[in-house]
Structures are given as structure tokens and as C-alpha cells.
Amino acid sequence: MFIRTCIAHTLKSNYSNFQKMSSKSAKFLPSLSRDDIKKFIESFDTVLTDCDGVLWVENNAIDGSPATINRLAELGKKIFYVTNNSTRERQDYVEKCTKLNFPAKKEEIIGTAFLVANYLRSIKFGKKVFLIGSDGFAKELDIAGIKYIGLGPDVMPQVYTTLQSITRDIEDHLDPEVGAVLVGFDPHISYPKLVKAASYLSDPNCMYIATNTDERFPVSSRLVYPGTGSLVAAVTTCSGREPLVLGKPNPYVAEAIGKFHKLDPKRTLMIGDRGNSDILLGANCGFQTLLVMTGVTSKEELKQWEGSADASQRLLVPDYYLDKLGDLLHLL
The missing domain is CATH 3.40.50.1000 (HAD superfamily/HAD-like)
Structure with missing residues (x-):
């Protein structure tokens, strides 16, 4: 039953989102007006962020990422760390976040294991x-x-x-x-x-x-x-x-979070560096999406998705993109 429900949800969501995205292009956040940036920041209460390639690379924080996440938390945004990495249990991630200056509690870590x-x-x-x-x-x-x-x-x-x-x-x-x-x-x-x-x-x-x-x-x-x-x-x-x-882009990720934190899809932002997991999760769940270029995705790939006639490729196009997450800090 669970498998059928997830598949039906994903297919319905994908079709609906593709209809909306037929002419969509990702917006480069720093190029927007101050009013549009303000509206964007005020449009979400919950942040789901990927880790590897967004917040850090191996054991090194990406420049500006800790300060940005801390600032979002100060603004009252609820932060969840959503990773497809199955090699660590949640307490290990809490310790890594603490070491790299990211605010995190165990219940805010959503790993695939x-x-x-x-x-x-x-x-x-x-x-x-x-x-x-x-x-x-x-x-x-x-x-x-x-x-x-x-x-x-x-x-x-x-x-x-x-x-x-x-x-x-x-x-x-x-x-x-x-x-x-x-x-x-x-x-x-x-x-x-x-x-x-x-x-x-x-x-x-x-x-x-x-x-x-x-x-x-x-x-x-x-x-x-x-x-x-x-x-x-x-x-x-x-x-x-x-x-x-069960990991990204399966909507089960949102279902698991929803058991202890009420998610309003329209007021949730998914941040990631990978189109076919992070951004597609957002498309499957109706979240806003922000892509950063510090991981596996290049601007050339983003342009290919935007210009593709393939429905599956168009679903990988985020709402917004940044060179790195730290660039969001001076916009907050």
C-alpha cells in the first residue's frame, strides 16, 4: 500500500509540476530586486537542506554556509538536514554539524539509514x-x-x-x-x-x-x-x-518529517546541489527549490535542463539558484 501511494503521489505531482514548468527558467537570486528577494525570504518557514556539496565537502564547511544557516535559524526558519548519505547515524551528523558550526539537533537530521x-x-x-x-x-x-x-x-x-x-x-x-x-x-x-x-x-x-x-x-x-x-x-x-x-526524491522523506513537524509544502524550501534528488524531491512534494553550484551540478547542466523538451529533465529545474549558499547571507 505504501509503495502504491508513493508512486501515485509522485506521478501526479510530477505531471502537475511539469504542466506549471513548461516554460520555467531558474532565477538567479542576486539578480532579483530587493522587494522580490524579501518576498522570497518571507515565503518559507521551513528549510530542508542537503549536506554534502551544499554545507560542506568531506570535513570542510563551504565558505559562508554555516553563517547562512545560522542566520536563517535566527530569522525563525526551522532547519532540517536531509542527506542521502547512509554511512552515518544521526548522532554522528549532530557532532559533525556542531564541529562545523551548524546548529543541529538529532531530530533535525534526516538521513537515509x-x-x-x-x-x-x-x-x-x-x-x-x-x-x-x-x-x-x-x-x-x-x-x-x-x-x-x-x-x-x-x-x-x-x-x-x-x-x-x-x-x-x-x-x-x-x-x-x-x-x-x-x-x-x-x-x-x-x-x-x-x-x-x-x-x-x-x-x-x-x-x-x-x-x-x-x-x-x-x-x-x-x-x-x-x-x-x-x-x-x-x-x-x-x-x-x-x-x-526511500531517500530523496521519494516523498517518504517529507512523510517522515511530517510525523513530528507540520510541513506546509508551499512554505517549505528545499536546498540542494543535485537535480535528480534534491530538486526533484521539491518537485514531487510541491516545495520551493534552491540549487547551489558547489556540488555535482554545473551551470551548463542547468541550462540543458531549462532548454530540454524532456519532461523528466524539466522537473530538475529549480525555482532559484546561487553560486554557493553563502551568497544568500548578504541577501537576508
């Missing part, structure tokens, strides 16, 4: 899960009382020289109590893990849940990190199953 654990708890899931994920993901499952297996390295032993030679070893150790496969970011992804995930998912009653489908993260001019979406694509391909994705 928390979302998945929260969802499983809400449906009273009582089986084990096979986890492709990290220590932070496992901590959120521990907090929710969800049993799991699969955490950590699972490499192909050198003693096995053929795929057939590992068949009996893996098949004999498949846990009959597993009722779900969860996929988040896992630096220990391996062939044995893919074999196990696909094998568990051969049972149609086994749930398949992913934290997000963010594809990649360029970290320098020469280096690219594969994102969780790359791992999800591998499991999806070998299992022949499509996952329930």
Missing part, C-alpha cells in the same frame, strides 16, 4: 535483513531493533578459482530468516555480496529497499567516487528486481 530503519519499524518488520551498507547504517538498524547480517568485508577467497567452487559454500550459508535486502553505500561491495543479494531476492516475498540512487561523486578533476546508485544498479540488474527507494 534512519529513513530505512524507521520504515521497517513502522511496518513492524520482524525478520532479518541482508545489509549492503556501512557501520552508520548498521547503528540505525540497531537503534530500531532490526537484526541484520552482511556488514563488513566479504571478499572472494583466493582458494576458489571458479564461480562453481563457491556455490555450495554460499548456498549452504544463506539465512532463511532474511526477509529484506537493504542497499546503501558500502565500500566493501564484492561479488559474493552480489550473489547473496540476488539469491535472497529470488524469493518474491523478500523486500528490496535502497537508500538512494545517487550515481557518482566527482571529488577532483581526475577522481570520481561511484555513488550508492552504482551499487543499487548492480543489485537491480543481477536480481531482476526494482527497489523501493
Whole structure:
């Protein structure tokens, strides 16, 4: 029921928003008049902000971001930190925010590991899960009382020289109590893990849940990190199953926040650096959207979305954009 509701909500919202966005172009905030900027600032009460690429890069705050978030909080805006990163549990994020001078409480952190654990708890899931994920993901499952297996390295032993030679070893150790496969970011992804995930998912009653489908993260001019979406694509391909994705852009993010903070979509601002997760979440939920250029999206990509005849591309166009979040500070 939950899956059908989310899909119906998203399709209806996407269609409605595309109708409105058929001639839409993103507005560069500093180019607006003072009156228009004032109207924009007064138009939202709640701010949902992505973290990586918006507030910080790895362990370094992006210039001006802490001061901007603190100023928004001083103006009475309710701030939520909404990240597709599943490698940390919420308390870890509170500590990181504090270290980098962002005001944050645990209930204001909305991470995908928390979302998945929260969802499983809400449906009273009582089986084990096979986890492709990290220590932070496992901590959120521990907090929710969800049993799991699969955490950590699972490499192909050198003693096995053929795929057939590992068949009996893996098949004999498949846990009959597993009722779900969860996929988040896992630096220990391996062939044995893919074999196990696909094998568990051969049972149609086994749930398949992913934290997000963010594809990649360029970290320098020469280096690219594969994102969780790359791992999800591998499991999806070998299992022949499509996952329930609970992170951005799924409206479940807003549903989870709405359980303890009343969200008025028309008075909510989503800030992000990625079109197909952050901005699309805003489109799916009816939020205002602000794109910053300090993460994965370039101005060239934004122009392509604006000029595209493809409905799915047009949905990635934000209402507003900035070079960096810190540029908003002197406009407040």
C-alpha cells in the first residue's frame, strides 16, 4: 500500500509540476530586486537542506554556509538536514554539524539509514535483513531493533578459482530468516555480496529497499567516487528486481518529517546541489527549490535542463539558484 501511494503521489505531482514548468527558467537570486528577494525570504518557514556539496565537502564547511544557516535559524526558519548519505547515524551528523558550526539537533537530521530503519519499524518488520551498507547504517538498524547480517568485508577467497567452487559454500550459508535486502553505500561491495543479494531476492516475498540512487561523486578533476546508485544498479540488474527507494526524491522523506513537524509544502524550501534528488524531491512534494553550484551540478547542466523538451529533465529545474549558499547571507 505504501509503495502504491508513493508512486501515485509522485506521478501526479510530477505531471502537475511539469504542466506549471513548461516554460520555467531558474532565477538567479542576486539578480532579483530587493522587494522580490524579501518576498522570497518571507515565503518559507521551513528549510530542508542537503549536506554534502551544499554545507560542506568531506570535513570542510563551504565558505559562508554555516553563517547562512545560522542566520536563517535566527530569522525563525526551522532547519532540517536531509542527506542521502547512509554511512552515518544521526548522532554522528549532530557532532559533525556542531564541529562545523551548524546548529543541529538529532531530530533535525534526516538521513537515509534512519529513513530505512524507521520504515521497517513502522511496518513492524520482524525478520532479518541482508545489509549492503556501512557501520552508520548498521547503528540505525540497531537503534530500531532490526537484526541484520552482511556488514563488513566479504571478499572472494583466493582458494576458489571458479564461480562453481563457491556455490555450495554460499548456498549452504544463506539465512532463511532474511526477509529484506537493504542497499546503501558500502565500500566493501564484492561479488559474493552480489550473489547473496540476488539469491535472497529470488524469493518474491523478500523486500528490496535502497537508500538512494545517487550515481557518482566527482571529488577532483581526475577522481570520481561511484555513488550508492552504482551499487543499487548492480543489485537491480543481477536480481531482476526494482527497489523501493526511500531517500530523496521519494516523498517518504517529507512523510517522515511530517510525523513530528507540520510541513506546509508551499512554505517549505528545499536546498540542494543535485537535480535528480534534491530538486526533484521539491518537485514531487510541491516545495520551493534552491540549487547551489558547489556540488555535482554545473551551470551548463542547468541550462540543458531549462532548454530540454524532456519532461523528466524539466522537473530538475529549480525555482532559484546561487553560486554557493553563502551568497544568500548578504541577501537576508
